[in-house]
Amino acid sequence: MKETDATPDPAGKRPRVARRPLDQLFGESEAKEASKRVRSSVGRQLFEFVLEQPAAKQATISGRLLIVDNDQLSRDILSRNLKREGYTVESETDGPRAIERLGEGKFDLVLWEVGLPTLNGLDLLTRIKKDGALQHIPVVLLSEQAETENVIRCIEAGAEDYLSKPFNPALLKARIRGCMERKALRDQEQRLLATIKTQQERLTSELNEASAYLRSLLPAPVTEPYPIDWRFIPSSELGGDSFGYRWIDDDHFALYLLDVCGHGVGAALLSVAALNVLRSGAMHDTDFCNPESVLKAMNRSFQMEEQNNRYFTLWYGVYQPSTRTMTYGSGGHPPALLVIPGEPTPKKLAARGMMIGGMPGSRYVAQSSEIPPGSRLFLFCDGAYELTCADGRAYTLDEFAALLAKLPPNIPVDLDALVAQIRTLNDSKPLDDDLSLITIQF
Amino acid sequence: MELNLIHSDDTYTHIALVGKLDVGGVGEIENKFLGYTAARKKSAVVDISGVNFLGSMGLRILLDAAKTLNREKKKLILLAPQPLVNEVLDASGIGDVVAIETDPAAAVALAQA
Numbered sequence: 001m002k003e004t005d006a007t008p009d010p011a012g013k014r015p016r017v018a019r020r021p022l023d024q025l026f027g028e029s030e031a032k033e034a035s036k037r038v039r040s041s042v043g044r045q046l047f048e049f050v051l052e053q054p055a056a057k058q059a060t061i062s063g064r065l066l067i068v069d070n071d072q073l074s075r076d077i078l079s080r081n082l083k084r085e086g087y088t089v090e091s092e093t094d095g096p097r098a099i100e101r102l103g104e105g106k107f108d109l110v111l112w113e114v115g116l117p118t119l120n121g122l123d124l125l126t127r128i129k130k131d132g133a134l135q136h137i138p139v140v141l142l143s144e145q146a147e148t149e150n151v152i153r154c155i156e157a158g159a160e161d162y163l164s165k166p167f168n169p170a171l172l173k174a175r176i177r178g179c180m181e182r183k184a185l186r187d188q189e190q191r192l193l194a195t196i197k198t199q200q201e202r203l204t205s206e207l208n209e210a211s212a213y214l215r216s217l218l219p220a221p222v223t224e225p226y227p228i229d230w231r232f233i234p235s236s237e238l239g240g241d242s243f244g245y246r247w248i249d250d251d252h253f254a255l256y257l258l259d260v261c262g263h264g265v266g267a268a269l270l271s272v273a274a275l276n277v278l279r280s281g282a283m284h285d286t287d288f289c290n291p292e293s294v295l296k297a298m299n300r301s302f303q304m305e306e307q308n309n310r311y312f313t314l315w316y317g318v319y320q321p322s323t324r325t326m327t328y329g330s331g332g333h334p335p336a337l338l339v340i341p342g343e344p345t346p347k348k349l350a351a352r353g354m355m356i357g358g359m360p361g362s363r364y365v366a367q368s369s370e371i372p373p374g375s376r377l378f379l380f381c382d383g384a385y386e387l388t389c390a391d392g393r394a395y396t397l398d399e400f401a402a403l404l405a406k407l408p409p410n411i412p413v414d415l416d417a418l419v420a421q422i423r424t425l426n427d428s429k430p431l432d433d434d435l436s437l438i439t440i441q442f
Numbered sequence: 443m444e445l446n447l448i449h450s451d452d453t454y455t456h457i458a459l460v461g462k463l464d465v466g467g468v469g470e471i472e473n474k475f476l477g478y479t480a481a482r483k484k485s486a487v488v489d490i491s492g493v494n495f496l497g498s499m500g501l502r503i504l505l506d507a508a509k510t511l512n513r514e515k516k517k518l519i520l521l522a523p524q525p526l527v528n529e530v531l532d533a534s535g536i537g538d539v540v541a542i543e544t545d546p547a548a549a550v551a552l553a554q555a
Contacts (some may be wrong), residue, residue, distance in 0.1 A: 261498035262465065304505075311502065313534070332501075332534040354535035358505055362538065382530075386497070394495060394526055432464060433497070 063108035063180050067091040068098040069142055070116060074165060078111060078142075081169055082176065095119025099127065102134050109179055111163070114143040114150050121150060125157040136186065138179050207237040207265070214268055217275055219244050225321075226253075230438040231415045239434035240267025240312070241381050242275040252289045253319045254278075255440070258356075259333065259381040260312040263434050270310050274302060274356075278316075291316045291329030295353055295364035299331060304357035311357035315379060317349070319371065319442075326377070329366040331356040334382050337401050341374040341409060346401045349377075376413070377440045378404055383433030387426040395425055413439045443467035444492075445474050454485045454553035460492030463500030472503055479518060480510035485553040489546070491522035496530045508539040517541055521549045 065082055069075050070093045079089045090107075092098040095118035102110060114121035121141050128134040138160035143151050151162045160179050163172055211234070221229045228245060240260035248254050256278055260267040277298070281288045286297040294316050304311045315336055317328035328336070332355030335348035349369055354362035371377070385400035403421070407413055415437060422435065443461035450456070457478050461467050479486040486507070490496075508518040519541045523531060531542060543549040 259498070261502050304502075309502070309506070311505070313498070330533070332536075334533055350533070352535055354538050355501070355505075358535070359509065359539060362535065382498070386495070396526060397529065 062086055062088070063183075064088045064090070064106055065176070066098065066101060066107045066110045067142075068095065068110060068116060069093070069113040070118075071113065074113070074142060074167075077167055078172070081167070081172055085173055085176070087176070095124065099124075099134075102128070102137060105133065107137060108183055109138050109140065109160075109176070111140045111142055114141045114147050114154060114162070121154040121159065122157055125154055125159060129158050136183075136190070138183050140175065140179055204237075210265070210268065211238055214238065214242065214272055217244075217272065217279065218242065219246070227412060227441045228438065229413065229415055230436070231419050232437075233419065233431065233435040234263065235383070235431050235434050236264050238265050238268035239263055239436075240271050241383070241434040241436040242271045243379070243436055243438055244275060244279050245438075245440075246279070246281075248281070248288050248318070251320050251322050253321070254288060254316070255319065255377075255379060255438070256314065256316040257333070257379050257381060257436060257438060258312050258314040259383075259434070259436070261310055261355075266308060266310065270302070270307050270312065274298065274312060274314075277301065289318050291318060291327055291351075291366040292364050295329045295331050295356065296362075299354070299356050299358075299362050299364070300360070302357045303360055307357055311355045313355050313381075317379075324371050324373075324442075325368050326371050327366050327368040329353060329364045331362075331364060332358065334380070334385075334397065336377055336379040337404055338369065338371070339376040339378070339405055339407070339409075340372050344405060346378075346405050348401070371442050373442065374409070375442045376407075376409075377442065379438045379440075381434060381436045383431060383435040384422060384437050386433060387422065387431075388429070389425060390427040412441065415439065443470040445471040445478070447478065448487075448489065450478075450482075452484070454487060454550070455479065455482055456487045456489070456550065456553070458489035458492060462495040462497075463490075463493050464495055464497040465499045467495075468497075468499045468503055475503055476507060479507035483511070483514045483516060485511065485516040485519070487519045487521055487543075487546075487549045487553050489521040490527060491524065493527055494524060496523075496527045501530070501534050501536060504540060505536055508536070512539055517553060519543055519549045519552050521546060 065087050067075050067078050067089060068091070075091045079091060082089045092101055095116050099119070101107070112121055112124055125139060128137065128139070141151055141154050141159050141162040142165065143162055144165055155162065161175050163175060218232060230243065232239065232241065240263045241258070243257035245253065245255040258271065258274055260271045277283055283297050283301065287293040295314065298314060302312070313333035314331040315328065315333040317326050317336065319326045326349065328349050328351060330351040331353045335350035337346040338349055339346045347369065349367070351365060351367045353364035385395055385397050387395040389395055418437070419435065423431070443463065444459070446458045446460070448456040448458055455478050459471070504518065504520070511518050520531070521543050523542065531537065541552055543552065
């Protein structure tokens with residue numbers, strides 16, 4: 001093995017690193033000395049790699065160029081010079097034909113005679129800047145000294161650069177190289193933008209799918225035996241609220257709403273996990289007719305340290321038609337509001353209890369309330385009333401209760417109108433939090 | 443959202459929060475807040491008289507700090523909540539792990555106890 005070669009791996013697959021850069025930089029004898037000082041083969045490879053970088057930057061930029069000029073001599077001079085630089089060069093004499101060639105999509109740059117009789121530079125630029133398939137191709141104008149005014153108009157119309165005849169080889173080389181480098185950067189930017197767009201579309205599609213799944217878990221509004229309607233408006237693509245209702249047996253109707261702290265994907269995932277437990281009633285040693293039992297079991301199963309440090313609030317109630325009573329409990333959730341006919345202020349169905357997942361072993365104490373005929377229950381998350389009014393004042397739960405009390409009693413609640421009113425109260429600004437609202441007419 | 447240090451010694455820390463403790467507000471002060479409370483492992487008085495909104499993410503950092511301090515047998519004391527903020531605290535049940543005081547001297551005495 002030669003001392004100056006990199007050591008190949010046993011399979012012989014690793015590329016050998018030539019000592020050429022060392023020689024170029026130091027001369028042969030100095031290179032030998034430098035290489036000897038870097039004793040390990042890995043170190044030597046790294047040394048050679050670093051030395052090769054400046055050389056790599058000087059590499060020829062390749063590309064395909066189209067020269068459009070009806071002057072034979074100009075075409076030949078340009079073509080020879082540019083081919084020497086490593087470009088692939090083709091030429092045309094006729095403007096419309098050249099436009100057709102550009103449409104083939106294989107050219108990186110076009111050099112166009114500014115005064116070409118069949119299509120002058122300005123007309124060309126007007127035409128290709130309107131064409132989505134051609135507008136990215138840089139145009140370098142070829143001009144006579146006397147055509148300065150034309151060149152200025154073309155530059156203003158979007159030409160990349162210009163070259164005056166007779167051509168200076170060094171200037172030609174530098175300008176074409178500059179144009180190609182800018183083109184390469186723009187192409188790279190376009191590729192990155194396309195990648196970002198694709199990823200964004202994929203993400204949006206997946207979020208929409210997740211949102212559809214979450215909505216599919218929510219129960220449909222019903223009319224019998226109690227009309228129930230709801231609205232769910234997440235503040236981002238995915239919300240952290242979810243809710244449901246179901247008959248546990250002939251005399252126990254469960255109703256619940258949960259609100260995971262924060263919103264977005266993280267909140268929605270926990271929300272779905274918790275909702276599925278409540279929907280299926282699948283939890284060990286839990287009496288789903290008993291709010292205390294449900295809250296305690298949910299708190300045991302969803303401790304925030306095991307749920308990416310997220311907790312949720314939960315209001316869980318069970319209505320018994322035989323006794324017209326609602327037994328309910330709360331894990332840090334705002335009270336439900338019961339609008340009773342003839343009573344000016346809604347009754348707050350509030351119960352004390354720590355948010356679910358907040359602390360192991362938290363105690364939950366259920367409350368109960370009679371549900372008089374004609375009563376209307378509103379169950380909602382804090383996003384329904386934590387609003388900022390136009391004057392900057394925070395809207396309150398009591399104000400929200402007063403708003404609900406004023407709704408016409410003998411017709412179904414128009415939830416769309418109510419949501420519109422909530423938005424207006426929030427100074428018509430986008431809601432900061434998810435908004436869930438359920439109403440039941442007893 | 444502002445966080446101001448009022449006092450800090452070997453027995454307790456006293457800070458004040460001012461502004462809206464919502465998602466944005468929490469993002470602005472979370473690390474500093476947990477640094478002055480949970481990380482110091484000293485009882486902490488948090489003056490929240492200047493907090494005009496307490497959202498779920500705000501509750502989360504209060505709970506985080508309180509639980510960490512409780513494990514160290516220390517206390518998190520919330521001082522002088524505005525009525526609406528007090529309603530949120532009350533509904534959340536966080537009172538099981540934090541003390542709520544209206545009098546600054548009583549809050550400091552509790553932190554030093």
